[in-house]
Amino acid sequence: MVFTKLITCSGPVNIAVIKYWGKRNEELILPSNSSLSATLNQKELKTVTSVMASESFSEDRIWLNKREEVITNPRLQIVLKAIRERYKQRKGCHDPLLNCKLHICSQNNFPTAAGLASSASGYATLVFAMGKLFDIPVGELSQIARLGSGSACRSMFGGWVKWEMGEAEDGRDCKAVQTHDECHWPDIRLLVLVVSDTPKETSSTSGMASTVKTSELFQHRVNHVVTKRLGLIEEAITQQNFPVFAQITMQESNQFHAVCLDTYPPIFYMNDVSKSIVDLVTQYNAFSREIKAAYTFDAGPNAVIYTLKESVAEITSLLLHFFPPSTQEGFLKGFSFQIDSDQGKLEALKAKVNVPRKVDALRYILLTSVGDGPRVLSEQEHLLSPVSGLPK
Numbered sequence: 161m162v163f164t165k166l167i168t169c170s171g172p173v174n175i176a177v178i179k180y181w182g183k184r185n186e187e188l189i190l191p192s193n194s195s196l197s198a199t200l201n202q203k204e205l206k207t208v209t210s211v212m213a214s215e216s217f218s219e220d221r222i223w224l225n226k227r228e229e230v231i232t233n234p235r236l237q238i239v240l241k242a243i244r245e246r247y248k249q250r251k252g253c254h255d256p257l258l259n260c261k262l263h264i265c266s267q268n269n270f271p272t273a274a275g276l277a278s279s280a281s282g283y284a285t286l287v288f289a290m291g292k293l294f295d296i297p298v299g300e301l302s303q304i305a306r307l308g309s310g311s312a313c314r315s316m317f318g319g320w321v322k323w324e325m326g327e328a329e330d331g332r333d334c335k336a337v338q339t340h341d342e343c344h345w346p347d348i349r350l351l352v353l354v355v356s357d358t359p360k361e362t363s364s365t366s367g368m369a370s371t372v373k374t375s376e377l378f379q380h381r382v383n384h385v386v387t388k389r390l391g392l393i394e395e396a397i398t399q400q401n402f403p404v405f406a407q408i409t410m411q412e413s414n415q416f417h418a419v420c421l422d423t424y425p426p427i428f429y430m431n432d433v434s435k436s437i438v439d440l441v442t443q444y445n446a447f448s449r450e451i452k453a454a455y456t457f458d459a460g461p462n463a464v465i466y467t468l469k470e471s472v473a474e475i476t477s478l479l480l481h482f483f484p485p486s487t488q489e490g491f492l493k494g495f496s497f498q499i500d501s502d503q504g505k506l507e508a509l510k511a512k513v514n515v516p517r518k519v520d521a522l523r524y525i526l527l528t529s530v531g532d533g534p535r536v537l538s539e540q541e542h543l544l545s546p547v548s549g550l551p552k
């Protein structure tokens with residue numbers, strides 16, 4: 161009998177409010193500062209990954225979004241090796257799983273080129289599935305996911321997740337922990353604004369390496385700013401204090417992009433549409449006389465707006481007015497209700513907000529919420545055929 165084992169899991173995207181940018185050890189992916197993110201609901205955004213081990217496979221292989229890719233990617237190799245090593249330490253060399261090659265098949269339910277953090281959900285889901293296959297304790301998995309892509313370690317849990325930078329040189333105390341579960345602040349919503357643009361030119365990995373080497377503002381940020389903000393935002397989340405949470409979120413995004421500008425040569429991730437979104441949110445908050453929305457940008461022009469359920473319709477109407485699509489079809493994703501907001505108030509807002517109106521500046525707007533961590537899926541959801549071991 162040929163030994164085989166197949167498992168399929170799904171895993172989420174996360175969006176940081178305290179940003180990870182800069183490593184103190186590139187090889188071990190140890191960050192220069194701790195960070196904090198919300199895990200997004202897998203109903204709207206997720207990666208699904210099947211991993212199959214079989215004694216009949218002749219080599220490790222991987223398929224990403226229906227295309228076979230090279231398995232030699234160094235970070236992928238490090239992750240596969242780390243899992244097999246841990247298994248070997250516990251079970252010895254003669255376990256049948258260690259004689260197996262692996263087939264990995266992974267798919268996102270969102271376009272990879274959309275600039276959403278696909279490497280975070282990708283590595284988190286892969287490591288979670290491998291962890292199940294090789295029976296590795298969940299507590300150890302965030303440290304392995306981190307070796308694939310730093311931010312992936314935060315996608316190993318649902319709710320609000322802190323990636324603790326740790327102090328040890330070997331990274332043994334550098335791990336992700338959940339600070340609050342997904343039910344803690346039920347009214348939080350996220351609007352993901354996918355900007356019509358080509359994908360980023362500078363990868364996070366090379367961008368942050370260049371920042372660490374050249375930016376003095378970065379030194380100031382890690383030595384004097386992040387720890388304080390982390391404490392304040394954790395408290396704001398605990399107390400569900402949206403204005404404080406939102407202000408820190410925006411200041412963090414601003415400082416991250418300022419640090420990119422302070423890098424030599426400078427890195428620009430935000431474009432003109434991103435800047436108009438910053439203006440729109442700022443003027444919306446000023447009009448509301450209260451902070452009701454917070455923008456945040458990662459290593460690309462797309463915006464994520466954190467807000468509360470009660471403000472979603474109003475903000476979406478405003479976005480539809482200033483960034484209208486030429487065709488409505490598929491423009492609003494994840495909305496289970498009609499956008500009808502107070503017309504009088506909307507007219508007043510439109511008159512006050514001063515940003516250039518631009519058709520088709522956004523590819524789509526996706527509404528989502530805070531969700532749970534990686535899950536094991538049923539046999540029906542396998543992406544690999546249990547018979548051939550190839551993508552279905």
Ligand code: DP6
Pocket residue numbers: 175176178179180181189195277279308309310311312364365366458459
């Ligand atoms: C801007 O995790 O993609 O999204 O560890 O080099 O793979 P590597 O970088 P990555 O960096 C993401 C940075 C960020 C901010 C964040 O998510 O905290």
